[in-house]
Amino acid sequence: MWESVKEFASEFFVTGDPLIYGADVSIVLSIIAIVSVLTYFKKWGWLWREWLTTVDHKKIGIMYILASVLMLFRGGVDALLMRAQLVMPEMQFLSGDHYNQIFTTHGVIMILFMAMPLMFGLFNVIVPLQLGARDVAFPFLNALSFWLFFSGAMLFNLSFVIGGSPDAGWLAYPPYSELAFNPGPGQDFYIWGIQISGIGSLMTGINFIVTILKVRAPGMTLMKMPMFSWSVLSSCIAIVFAFPILTVTLALLFIDRYLGGHFFTLDGGGNPMMYINLIWMWGHPEVYIIVLPAFGIFSEIVATFSRKKLFGYKSMVFAMIIISVLSFLVWAHHFFTMGSGADVNAFFAVTTMLIAIPTGVKVFNWLFTMFRGKITFETPMLWTVGIIPNFVIGGMTGVLLSVAPADFQYHNSYFLIAHFHQVIIAGVVFGFFAGLYYWWPKIFGFKLNERIGRWAFWLWNIGFYLCFMPQYALGLMGMTRRLYTYGWDKGWFEMNLVSTIGAVIMGAAFLVQIWDIAHSIKHMKRDTTGDPWNARTLEWSIPSPAPFYNFAVMPQVTSQDDWHERKLRIEQGLEKPAKVELEPIHMPKNSGIPIVMSMFWFFVGFGLIFDWLWMAVPGFISVIACMVVHSFNYDTDYYVTVEEIKRTEAEAGRVIT
Amino acid sequence: MANVNAGHHDHHPDQEELRTFAFWIYLMTDVILFATLFATYIVLQGSTDGGPGPKDLFQMNGIYASTFILLTSSFTSGLAILAMNKGNRLALMNWLGVTIFLGASFLFLEINEFIHMVSEGATIGTSAFLTAFYTLVGTHGLHVTLGMGWMIIVIMQIAKHGITPVTKRKVNIISLFWHFLDVVWIFVFTIVYVMGVN
Ligand code: HEM
Ligand SMILES: [Cu+2]
Numbered sequence: 001m002w003e004s005v006k007e008f009a010s011e012f013f014v015t016g017d018p019l020i021y022g023a024d025v026s027i028v029l030s031i032i033a034i035v036s037v038l039t040y041f042k043k044w045g046w047l048w049r050e051w052l053t054t055v056d057h058k059k060i061g062i063m064y065i066l067a068s069v070l071m072l073f074r075g076g077v078d079a080l081l082m083r084a085q086l087v088m089p090e091m092q093f094l095s096g097d098h099y100n101q102i103f104t105t106h107g108v109i110m111i112l113f114m115a116m117p118l119m120f121g122l123f124n125v126i127v128p129l130q131l132g133a134r135d136v137a138f139p140f141l142n143a144l145s146f147w148l149f150f151s152g153a154m155l156f157n158l159s160f161v162i163g164g165s166p167d168a169g170w171l172a173y174p175p176y177s178e179l180a181f182n183p184g185p186g187q188d189f190y191i192w193g194i195q196i197s198g199i200g201s202l203m204t205g206i207n208f209i210v211t212i213l214k215v216r217a218p219g220m221t222l223m224k225m226p227m228f229s230w231s232v233l234s235s236c237i238a239i240v241f242a243f244p245i246l247t248v249t250l251a252l253l254f255i256d257r258y259l260g261g262h263f264f265t266l267d268g269g270g271n272p273m274m275y276i277n278l279i280w281m282w283g284h285p286e287v288y289i290i291v292l293p294a295f296g297i298f299s300e301i302v303a304t305f306s307r308k309k310l311f312g313y314k315s316m317v318f319a320m321i322i323i324s325v326l327s328f329l330v331w332a333h334h335f336f337t338m339g340s341g342a343d344v345n346a347f348f349a350v351t352t353m354l355i356a357i358p359t360g361v362k363v364f365n366w367l368f369t370m371f372r373g374k375i376t377f378e379t380p381m382l383w384t385v386g387i388i389p390n391f392v393i394g395g396m397t398g399v400l401l402s403v404a405p406a407d408f409q410y411h412n413s414y415f416l417i418a419h420f421h422q423v424i425i426a427g428v429v430f431g432f433f434a435g436l437y438y439w440w441p442k443i444f445g446f447k448l449n450e451r452i453g454r455w456a457f458w459l460w461n462i463g464f465y466l467c468f469m470p471q472y473a474l475g476l477m478g479m480t481r482r483l484y485t486y487g488w489d490k491g492w493f494e495m496n497l498v499s500t501i502g503a504v505i506m507g508a509a510f511l512v513q514i515w516d517i518a519h520s521i522k523h524m525k526r527d528t529t530g531d532p533w534n535a536r537t538l539e540w541s542i543p544s545p546a547p548f549y550n551f552a553v554m555p556q557v558t559s560q561d562d563w564h565e566r567k568l569r570i571e572q573g574l575e576k577p578a579k580v581e582l583e584p585i586h587m588p589k590n591s592g593i594p595i596v597m598s599m600f601w602f603f604v605g606f607g608l609i610f611d612w613l614w615m616a617v618p619g620f621i622s623v624i625a626c627m628v629v630h631s632f633n634y635d636t637d638y639y640v641t642v643e644e645i646k647r648t649e650a651e652a653g654r655v656i657t
Numbered sequence: 658m659a660n661v662n663a664g665h666h667d668h669h670p671d672q673e674e675l676r677t678f679a680f681w682i683y684l685m686t687d688v689i690l691f692a693t694l695f696a697t698y699i700v701l702q703g704s705t706d707g708g709p710g711p712k713d714l715f716q717m718n719g720i721y722a723s724t725f726i727l728l729t730s731s732f733t734s735g736l737a738i739l740a741m742n743k744g745n746r747l748a749l750m751n752w753l754g755v756t757i758f759l760g761a762s763f764l765f766l767e768i769n770e771f772i773h774m775v776s777e778g779a780t781i782g783t784s785a786f787l788t789a790f791y792t793l794v795g796t797h798g799l800h801v802t803l804g805m806g807w808m809i810i811v812i813m814q815i816a817k818h819g820i821t822p823v824t825k826r827k828v829n830i831i832s833l834f835w836h837f838l839d840v841v842w843i844f845v846f847t848i849v850y851v852m853g854v855n
Contacts, residue, residue, distance in 0.1 A: 137675050202686060210679045240682060244689040252697065255792060260782035262706070263697065263792075269704030269785035274697060624806075631810055634823065 012610075014164050017098070024161050053590040055139035056548055060146045061124030062443065065436070067150060068117040071109050072429075074157065076510060078106035083467075083503040086496050089488045099484035100167035101186070105160070107170025112194060113153040115290045115424070118432045120149070120204055122293065123232050125443050126435075127208060129539035129546060130226045132217025132555045137210040139588040140636070145200040145207065147598035152197025155605050159189035163609065166190035169482065171279050172253065174264035174272045179257045185609050188257065192605035195250045196598075198243055205239030208232055217538070219557035223317075226537040226561075227303075227310060230317050231296025234324040235289050241328065242285040249278040258608070273338065280331040288327035291423065292320060294431025295362055298384050301438050302366045304535045305381035306373025309561060312365040319358035326355050336407040345404040352402035359395060363388060378533065379453040383434035386461050390426030394419060397472065412482075415475025418468045426464060433460075433513075441532045445545040446524035452516040459509035467502025470495035528653050536564035543652035549585045552645050552656060580656060582646065584639040591636070597626035673826040680830050684837055687800075691841050694793045695848060702853075704785035711786075711853030714774055720850050723766040724842065727801075730759035731839040734832040741828055746820055749828070753812050756835065760805045767798050790849065797845055800838050807831055 085094045163185035168177040255261040262268030264275040303310040332348040397419040531540040541563045569575040600622040607616025737752035
C-alpha cells in the first residue's frame with residue numbers, strides 16, 4: 001500500500017529539481033498565507049461578494065490585469081532562467097530537457113496568459129466607459145470568460161509541479177507533440193490549459209463586438225467612436241474568426257493523443273504539415289489581435305498629450321480594418337522553408353509586405369498628430385513616443401523576414417527571436433503599459449508616481465535594446481533559436497553576455513514598476529477631478545474610480561471627442577452643465593455560476609490530462625448542470641434607486657441636484 | 658428589486674435583441690469550426706493508409722434515410738415557430754417534441770452506422786481518413802445532441818413561463834441553431850458521402 005502511494009506520488013509530482021522544490025514550498029506557503037489572512041480578517045464573505053461573483057466589468061478588468069501581472073512575473077522568471085543559461089558558452093545551469101520546458105512555458109504564458117489577459121483587462125475597464133455604457137452587453141458571460149481564462153491559466157501553471165511541463169514549443173508542432181514522442185502529461189496540460197482559456201477568449205470577442213456595435217451612448221455613431229474602441233472592435237473581429245481554428249486544432253491534437261487518431265502522426269496517413277498550417281492560421285492573426293488594441297491606445301494618448309484631435313481619424317479606422325483582414329492571408333510566412341513551392345511563398349511574401357502599408361499609415365498619423373501640438377511628456381506619452389522607433393525597427397526587420405528567399409537564412413534563428421520580441425515587447429507590452437499608466441487614475445482613482453515611472457521607462461527601454469539588438473547579430477552569425485548551449489569556438493559569447501545583462505535590466509525595471517505601484521498606493525493623492533490628464537473621451541467625464549453604474553445620467557453624444565468639446569463649450573459659456581433628472585438604473589445581479597462552472601472545467605481538464613475519467617465525467621456533468629441552472633434563472637437584474645445614486649455620486653465628490 | 662424583462666426604463670438596450678445578434682456571431686464561429694474540420698477532412702480523405710476507404714464503408718440507404726429525417730426535423734422546428742407566433746403554447750411544445758424525436762432518430766441511425774463501421778474494423782485509429790471522418794461527422798452529431806438537450810430545457814421553460822419575450826427569443830435561437838445543423842449536414846452529405854462513393 002505505502003509502496004504504491006510512493007510510486008504514484010513520484011510520478012504525479014515533479015521531483016528531482018531544486019527549483020521545483022522551491023516552487024512547491026512557495027506555492028504551499030502562499031496558499032497558507034492567503035487563507036490565514038482572509039480568515040483572520042474575516043474577509044471571505046467580502047471576497048466572494050465583491051470580487052469572485054462580480055459581474056462589474058471594471059472589477060473583472062482589474063482581476064484580469066492582476067492575473068496578467070503575476071503571469072508576467074512567471075514568464076519573466078522563465079526568460080531570466082533562459083538568459084542565465086545562455087550567458088556564456090558551455091553553461092551547466094539548466095539541462096537540455098529543462099530548457100525545452102522553460103522556453104515552451106515562457107512562450108505560452110507570455111502570449112496567452114500575459115498579453116491576452118492584459119489586453120482583456122484594458123478592454124474591460126475602459127471600453128464601456130468610452131462608449132458611455134453602463135456595462136458590456138453580457139455581464140454574466142464576461143465573468144464567465146474571465147474565470148475560464150483563470151482556470152486555464154492555473155491548469156497550465158500547475159504542470160510545473162504536477163506531472164511535468166510541456167516541452168514542444170509554444171505552438172506544439174507535431175510530431176514532437178504527439179504521444180509517440182511526448183508521452184508525459186505536459187503536452188495535455190498545454191492542450192487543456194489553452195483550450196479552456198481560449199473558449200473564454202472567444203466569448204470575450206463576441207461580447208465586445210456586440211457591446212461596441214449595439215450598446216453605445218445615444219448620438220455616438222460609429223464614426224464618432226473613440227479610436228481605442230475601434231481598435232478593440234477590429235481585434236475582436238479577428239478573435240471571432242481565429243479562435244475557432246485554435247479550438248479545432250487543439251481538439252484534433254487531443255484526438256490524436258487520447259483516442260489514437262492519425263491527424264498529424266507520422267504513421268497511419270497523418271499529415272503534420274496540416275497542423276502547422278492550422279496553428280498559424282490562428283497564430284498569425286493572434287499577434288495582430290494583441291497589437292491592434294495597442295495601436296488604439298497610442299492613438300488616444302497621442303491625441304490627449306498633443307492637445308489635438310487625432311490626425312486622419314478615418315484613415316486610422318480604415319487601416320485597422322485592412323490589417324485585421326490581411327492578417328488572415330499571411331500565415332504561411334512562418335514556414336517559407338518547409339517546401340510549399342515558389343508560387344505559394346511569393347503570395348504569402350507579398351501579402352505580408354502589404355501589411356506594412358496600413359501600419360505605416362498609422363505611424364505617420366501619430367507623428368502628424370504630434371506635429372505642432374502642445375506636447376507634454378507625462379509617463380503615458382513617454383511610453384508612446386518611446387515605442388515609435390522600436391516599432392519602426394521591428395516592422396522593418398519583419399519586412400526583411402518576409403522576403404521569402406532571405407528567410408531561408410533567418411528562419412528559426414535569433415534574428416527571428418529579436419524581431420518578434422521587438423514587435424511584441426516594444427509594440428504590445430509597452431503599448432499596454434502606456435495604457436495602464438494612462439488609465440490608472442480612472443481605474444483606481446489616483447495617479448502613479450511620475451518620477452519612479454520614468455525610471456521604469458528608461459530601464460525597460462535600455463534593457464530592451466541591450467537584450468535584443470545583439471540577438472539580431474547573433475542570428476546572422478548562425479545562432480539558432482531553442483538552443484540551450486553552444487561552444488567557445490562560435491564567437492557568440494560577448495553578444496550573449498550583453499543580451500543577458502539587458503534581460504536583467506528589464507527584470508529590474510519590472511521591480512521598479514511594482515515599487516511604483518506600492519509607493520503610489522501609500523502616498524497617493526486622490527484624483528478628484530475625474531480627468532487628471534485633461535483628456536478627450538467620455539471615460540474622463542465621470543468620477544475616478546467610476547461608480548459601479550458608470551454614468552449617473554446617460555451622456556448625449558454630439559461629436560467625436562465629445563468630452564473635450566463639451567469642456568470647451570462650457571468654458572466659452574456656450575453650455576451650462578446640464579441640470580440632471582436621475583432615474584433608477586437597471587443593473588445585473590452578481591452570480592456565483594461563472595466561477596463554479598470554471599472550476600468544474602478545471603476538473604474536466606485535469607481529469608483528461610491524467611486519464612481520470614472518474615474526475616472528468618462528473619466534472620463535465622457539473623458544467624452542464626451549471627448551464628442549465630443559469631438558463632432557468634430569470635431573476636438576473638435589479639434597479640439602483642435614485643437615493644443610492646445620489647449618495648454614491650456625493651461620496652465621489654459630485655453633487656447632483 | 659423588480660424583475661425587469663419587459664420594461665425600458667432607461668436607455669437600456671433590448672436584451673432579447675442583443676442576444677439574438679450575439680447568437681448570429683456565435684453561429685459564425687461555428688461555421689469556421691466546421692469549415693476547419695471540412696478542410697482537414699478534404700486534405701486527409703485519401704490517406705487511408707491501406708485501410709478501407711469511403712467506397713468500402715458507406716451504406717447510402719441509411720444515409721438517405723437520416724438525411725430525410727433531419728430535413729423533416731428542420732421543417733417541424735419551423736412549424737413550432739409558426740405555432741409560437743400564433744400564441745399556441747401546446748402546439749409549440751408538441752412540435753418541439755416532434756423535432757426532438759426526429760433528432761433522436763437521426764442520432765440513432767448515425768450511431769448504428771458508426772457501430773457497424775467499427776465492427777468491420779474501421780475505427781478512429783485505423784487511418785487518417787477515418788480519424789477525420791469520425792471527427793467531422795461526430796462533431797455534427799454532438800451538436801445535434803446538444804441541440805436536443807437544449808430544446809428539452811426550452812420546452813420546460815415554456816411550460817413554466819408560457820410564451821414571453823424571453824422564451825420566445827429562446828425558441829427562435831434554438832430553431833436557428835437547428836436549421837444551421839441542417840445546413841451543415843447537407844455539406845456533410847455532399848462532401849463526405851456523395852462525393853465519397855462516387
Ligand atoms: C521580458 C523580457 C523577455 C526576455 C528576456 C525573453 C527572452 C526569451 C528567450 C531567451 C527565448 C528563447 C529563445 C530560444 O532559445 O528559442 C524566448 C522565446 C519566446 N518568447 Fe520571450 N522574452 C521576453 C519577453 C517576452 C514577451 C513579452 C513575449 C510575448 C508577449 C515573449 C514571447 C516569446 C515566445 C512566443 C517565445 C518562443 C517560445 C518558443 O520557442 O516556443 N517573450 N524569449
Ligand atoms: Cu505571422
